[in-house]
Every structure is written in C-alpha cells, then in structure tokens.
Amino acid sequence: MNKFILIAAVFLLTGCPGPMDPVPQEYPAQARLVDNKVCITVPARAGDKIFSVQFGTESGREIYKTFGQPDQQLPVVQGQCLPTFDFQFKPGERYAAYYKLTNPHTGPGKLFAARFSLEKSENGHLQLKQYSRSEY
Template sequence: MMMSKKFVVIALVFFLSGCPGPMDRLPVDKPANVIMRDNQLCITAPTRPGEYVSSVQISDGKDNNLRKTFNKDPIKVSNGQCLPTLNYDFKTNHNYVVYYNIEGNNFDKTKYFSVEFSIDRNGIHQTSPLSEK
C-alpha cells in the first residue's frame, strides 16, 4: 500500500510540473555565426534550398530592440548568405543577441537560430557556440 502511494505522488508531480514531452512545442535554438564580411556585420546559419526568414529579433539588452516579421514577403536565404539585419545600428561596446525564425516548405518545422556577440574596438566576439557549416 505504501509503495502505491509513493508511485501516485511521483506520477502527480510529473503531471503537474509541466515537464516537456514529445508533443510539446518548445523552440530549440540552433546556433548561428557572426563575422565581418566586406566591412559589414554578417550573420549566417546553415540553411537549405527553399528556406526563408519569417522573423528577425535583435536586442542589445537595453532599449535598442528590433522585431520584424515577414508574413507577406518572406526573405529567401541560401546557405552561407548573410541573413538580414535590417539596417540595425550595431555599436561598439555593446552586447547583442539576434534571433531568426527560418521556415521551409509545409512539411518542415520552423527552425530557430540565435547568436550572441559583442562588438569592441578589436572587432566582433561571438559568445554563443558556433554553428555547423
């Protein structure tokens, strides 16, 4: 009898805690990369043909935030191409985090890419893990 009470309590804890399971839709960020290309900040992510950017979010952790979704005119991207930064004013001595939602055909799930970096007088320093090429 005591064993079944313990089992019930443990089972209730798991059910009530909201632990993620196989049907939960929790986005998993995949790493992107940031480099300088042609004297411009360039963020890249591993993409496949036919994929497109459906939203961009850029933040410096303060008040300079930008969020843009492309419902009607998504931006097509190819592997190795710089992802759009929407003329965001990146400044030295700031830390940034950038998120991209990249979608494909109706059968693919949305991919969530992110990159964290800082800029100083010596250049760009990526603080998040590098993506696979």
C-alpha cells in the same frame, strides 16, 4: 483536500509549461565581420525563407519583424549574409540576433541565434566576439 484543490487550480489558471509546451530548439548562427559590418549566416537548406527576425541589446534597443505571408518572406542562401534591416550595431554593446526560418518542404521552421559583442580596436577596426547561450 482544499489545499490540493487550490494548488491544482493555481497551476491550471497560470498555464504552467508542461510536455505539450516545449521550448523551441535553438540552432547556432554564425556572426562575423565582413567589410567592417556585421554578417550573420546560418546553415541554410534549399527553400529556407525568413519568417521572423529579432535583434536586441543589453541596453534595450531592439527590432522585431515578422513576415507572415509567404510572398513577403526573404530567401536564405547558404553562406550569404542575412539581412539586418538597417539595425545599427555599435561598439561597446552585446547583441542577440534571432532568425526564425520556414521551409514548406522540410516541415516546421527552425530558430537560429547568434550572440556577440562589438568592440573597437586601438587602430579603429571593429572586433566581434561570439558568445554561447550560457555566456550571454
């Protein structure tokens, strides 16, 4: 009986995830090069705005920005590149980019993710390769 109480207490104190703590669903964002610069797009809906953005590399460089106030949130337009906030994308690294969008008309926000690497070709042009979540 004591073992059961101890195990139950450990689970209660550690806050193990359960059905009330769902992992947020991730939607794919598209990364490509436009004029030799990284361009990330998402299938935006009318009224979508950026709530937060995070970029990271395998080497540990990252940036995270949150726009909690509605007047700070930047609008998202279908087919237009999302802002990268002067993050320096360099060849030879793998990247993960996350955009959390909010929309007062459609309910809870959505999390979009793009995973990609940049390489420099022999002629000096950048090449972008996208990865799936399982490949990253």
